Amino acid sequence: MALAEAAILENTLGLPCHAERFIAATTHDEVRTALAMAARDTSPLHIVGGASNLILAPRLSGVTLQVACDDWWWEESDEQTIRVYAQAGLPWHDLVTACVERGWWGIENLALIPGHVGAAPIQNIGAYGVELADVLEAVHVIHCDDGRDAVFSRDDCEFAYRDSIFKRDLAGRVVVTQVVLRLSRHPSPRLGYGDLAKRVSVHPEVQEIFDAVCAVRREKLPDPAVLGNAGSFFTNPVIEATQAERLLREYPAMPHFPQPDGSVKLAAGWLIEHCGFKGARFGAFGVHERQALVLVHFGGGDRQELLALAEHIRDTVQQAFGVMLEREPRLMG
Ligand SMILES: Cc1cc2nc3c(=O)[nH]c(=O)nc-3n(C[C@H](O)[C@H](O)[C@H](O)COP(=O)(O)OP(=O)(O)OC[C@H]3O[C@@H](n4cnc5c(N)ncnc54)[C@H](O)[C@@H]3O)c2cc1C
Incomplete structure (x- = not known):
């Protein structure tokens, strides 16, 4: 049986995270045992993989389960x-x-x-x-x-x-x-x-x-082993064709990708870059110098600081282009 032990949860953003009861399940039965354990104690269950698309809380209470079967x-x-x-x-x-x-x-x-x-x-x-x-x-x-x-x-x-x-x-x-x-x-x-x-x-x-x-x-992308990040921090927004036409009149060079249903996908990185964020640093976090879609962690920061920067970027893009960005990595804990 996999042991439920306190563990530091490695994550690509490099945020400090302590999992109260971490289980790396190496068989199906161990997955089921971990699920039963979480259900019995009515404690929260967190399912993680490589934690490369997560913004983790400093502490994860309950059971944190990672499937470790890798055949x-x-x-x-x-x-x-x-x-x-x-x-x-x-x-x-x-x-x-x-x-x-x-x-x-x-x-x-x-x-x-x-x-x-x-x-x-x-x-x-x-x-x-x-x-x-x-x-x-x-x-x-x-x-x-x-x-x-x-x-x-x-x-x-x-x-x-x-x-x-x-x-x-x-x-x-x-x-x-x-x-x-x-x-x-x-x-x-x-x-x-x-x-x-x-x-x-x-x-x-x-x-x-x-x-x-x-x-x-x-x-183009920073290596998380060198500089903390979760890949693209925002998904590419999909907007209505009429709004895209208006924006293209003002910004003819704006990358845009017409979708089969008539909507238009924009490049979130371009919007962020055109608000002047590329390469900018805000305390422990910043916007990557080669790819504006990636927020990077220089170390010593916490999740609140990161989320505040993300909100600042989202608000600025919204005011400049009338387009709302959505966060890609999920909050956990
Ligand atoms: C440098 C970098 C580049 C990236 N580039 C891309 C890219 O090009 N395209 C892209 O799509 N993504 C990209 N990503 C995001 C990320 O790599 C993917 O989303 C990846 O699939 C996350 O895998 P993970 O194992 O780390 O999942 P985690 O971050 O651990 O978890 C992500 C979500 O999946 C759930 N989950 C994980 N494992 C399981 C499971 N076994 N059962 C049920 N739920 C589960 C978690 O609960 C969570 O909601 C990038 C990330 C980084 C850091």
């Missing part, structure tokens, strides 16, 4: 298709690396996203024009209230941009234990985003795209 395997569905089964505790990037090494296409654009496999469906991780939803076949979960196993198909997950049923209706109510992905041997490069196409050959191998994605990310 993966695959089966060949046909000559082209590979079905990959990955347990929740496996680091996401390790899975991407292993699949790319085998020449399988599908998740190469999602290289270097921090965190564990189990968190990937929660906000439907995405990067460089690809989302988890593009390759996901099923998500296996355990219900927190009664320990029941369930399997969600891709449709059941109600995926949207940085969103899923697990982030909304089922938030905190299920533990993801495994995901099933459908990858392919058939080349399917997706190079339409940013300058990826310029960095690879005309008919690139999957490894080439993976390398290019890793290189771009290393150039």
Whole structure:
């Protein structure tokens, strides 16, 4: 049985966090035992992966559960298709690396996203024009209230941009234990985003795209091991076409991405940068010098200070552009 012990919870933002009873569950039964423990004591239950998308309170009371099962395997569905089964505790990037090494296409654009496999469906991780939803076949979960196993198909997950049923209706109510992905041997490069196409050959191998994605990310994003951060601090806002037209008349160079339903997605980083925040420092926190969408922690700060800076940025963008930004990382505790 996994021990419930007090622990310092490492997190990519580098905020100090003390978990009262931390359990790293290495089997399904241990997950169920941890859930029963939280239910019996009616104490709060916190489910964490790699804590790369969380803004943690200094103290987490109750049970903090991390799924630590980290195996993966695959089966060949046909000559082209590979079905990959990955347990929740496996680091996401390790899975991407292993699949790319085998020449399988599908998740190469999602290289270097921090965190564990189990968190990937929660906000439907995405990067460089690809989302988890593009390759996901099923998500296996355990219900927190009664320990029941369930399997969600891709449709059941109600995926949207940085969103899923697990982030909304089922938030905190299920533990993801495994995901099933459908990858392919058939080349399917997706190079339409940013300058990826310029960095690879005309008919690139999957490894080439993976390398290019890793290189771009290393150039643009701060490494949390060096400078605390939670990746993009705000999601890209989606606004109505009429508002986008008005803004584009005033700011013709504003990046904008028309959506299938007629709405328009804007680049939150551009809006923040145009309010003069890029590279600015406010005490222990600041806005990253190469990517205005990332708030960074220089050390010694606390969550209130970070949230105050985020609110200041949100208010300034709202006043300048009439666009409300939404925070991406979730508060815990
Ligand atoms: C430098 C950096 C770059 C990033 N780039 C991207 C990017 O390009 N695209 C992108 O989409 N995200 C990005 N992120 C955000 C983050 O990496 C992803 O959201 C990732 O999926 C979070 O994984 P995690 O294991 O750290 O989850 P955590 O931060 O621990 O948890 C996130 C949420 O998932 C829930 N959760 C975690 N594990 C489980 C589980 N097993 N069962 C149920 N719920 C669970 C938690 O309760 C919480 O609500 C970035 C973050 C950083 C720091």
